[in-house]
Amino acid sequence: MNYKDYLKDHWLSICIEALFLVTLLIFGGLTQIPLYFLVITGVGSFLLGLGLLCWDYGRKKEFYEELREKVRDLDKAYLLPEILSEPEFLEGRLACQAMKEMGRSMAERVSSYEQKQKEYKEYIELWVHEIKLPIATGKLLVENNRQFYDESMIEELDKIDAYAEQALFYARSSYVEKDYVLKKISLRKVTSEVLKKNRKLLLEEKISIQCHDLDVEVFSDSKWLAFILQQILSNSIKYMGEGERTLEWYAEKGREQVKLYLRDTGIGISAGDLPRIWDKGFTGENGRIGKKSTGIGLYLCKKLCEKMGHRIEIVSARGRGCMVIIRFPLGSMTEEIFQ
């Protein structure tokens, strides 16, 4: 707010006052009131009007300037009413109260949605928790009754398990509160757990595995990381293609970060698709060549990594394989925080 705007806003009252003053002076002149009296009255009321305007401008300017600055600087603009100091003039007070009221009602609404989301997430957790029991029993039934079932039954059960797990992590990924535990874990342990879990598929697909330099410790949630690795491994297997079929997993420890490289010799991702691979539901060219693809896996990887403070990126070119890099921060800072 500047004085020009302020004057423009008050043009009507200024005009009326001026008109009134002029009429008064003309009327004074006609009724032979002494000139000095008219001059004093005229100058006096002009100064009085100006003074009043200036005073009013001054106290409002302070309030509105504060308002403007805070809206600009706050990263969550809806928190404005919480930090705004209430002005002494009526309009400002009214506006302030209205804003506070508004903020309160919005907070209530937001928290009711958060509550709903939390309940939904808890339900999904519960559901996944329940579905795992029959899957576990099913796997044992197959194992104990080899004469009736074959491997393909196990494969189907594994698929159900994988989909249930994905639903669980989907619910977790969009949940606002923190529900993971970052602790020191060995990359070798997590990676070999994931590889072991996929042993059958990897052997069937005749993929040769090279793991090296994985004896590095990082701060992460082992279950979440295992899920992320599982998604990437599934992609590697799914899009392995012809020719060399190799999977190379290794880590590199830098001063400030640990980089985990997950390389495959698959069909790769075309340059056009690359920028959008992390988008939800994006399947791209590879999704169209007949392989089943939901566009959820990588989206979840990205979200879960972001939540845990890791960075994930993909380097790839069509026909030249894929390299996924996960960076775990490892500064002197994290050492201190976690000890």
Added chain:
Amino acid sequence: MKLLIIEDDDKLRTELARFFSMEGYETEELTDYENLEESVLKAHGDLLLLDIGLPVNDGKFLCRSLRKKTSLPIVIITSQDTEMNELLCMNYGADDFMAKPFNPQILLAHVEAVLKRTMAGNREDDKIECGGFWLDVSRSTIGDGRQEAELTKNESRILFSLARNRGKILSRDQIMNDLWDSELFVDDNTLTVNMTRLRAKLELLGKAQAIKTKRGQGYLLE
């Protein structure tokens, strides 16, 4: 080996018991949820498979109170597969943690590993007799007192599996599983190559015929 099983889902529990008895374990299912602690102590098992979500008392508390009284190895099986839960269970004194749905073979491997770890006096020897020569696991060599040959990690592990099952036929799949369990991720071709190299090294000791190939069945160390 006697395995105690506590799991409130009847079907899963009976299947677990069946699975482990087929693997040669003696099993006992404990279902008196009111007095689990006493029944565990009375049963005198060698290992306890424990579910967390139990009707009367939480499995975690049972684990904690058992740990105060006995050193019985405890493997927890649960479907709440979170880091927090695992940390809690380990803090309460569990020896291992398996998430449902587990691969039965992997569960078996974990149970065996825990038993091996906890059984005092049952430690595996560094030197294993293979019939006329020895495998030294810690140094990864084979020798017969006069000569010695160095083995690679893979070769040593293959010979180790065969030696542990001496006199029995091991299928290629079984050997492969064993290698994978020890984090040696070999494929079919690599196994063939390693087998050939291992035999070449055995030949140095004059034991070329020690590992026999049983066509269509696997390998055998006599």
